[in-house]
Amino acid sequence: MYRKNCERCGRPSFSSSEAGTWHCPVCGNDLTNYPFFDAETLEKLIILQKWRTQVYDKNHRVLK
Incomplete structure (x- = not known):
C-alpha cells in the first residue's frame, strides 16, 4: 500500500497502485x-515506472 x-x-x-493519476480525495x-x-513505515519509496506509453504512426512504428 502506498501513501x-x-x-x-x-x-x-x-x-494500492503506483500507476495512473492520483488525486487527493479531500481537496482534489x-x-x-x-x-x-x-x-505502514512512512519510508520514502522510489518507484520505477513499469508502464510506458508509446505513440505509434499508421505503420505501427514507435514515434516516441
Whole structure:
C-alpha cells in the first residue's frame, strides 16, 4: 500500500497502485508527481515506472 501526502490540505492519501493519476480525495489536488511513501513505515519509496506509453504512426512504428 502506498501513501502520498497532500501539501494543499495536509491529509494523507492511500492507494494500492503506483500507476495512473492520483488525486487527493479531500481537496482534489493532483498528487501524481508527489513522492511515494510506504503506508505502514512512512519510508520514502522510489518507484520505477513499469508502464510506458508509446505513440505509434499508421505503420505501427514507435514515434516516441
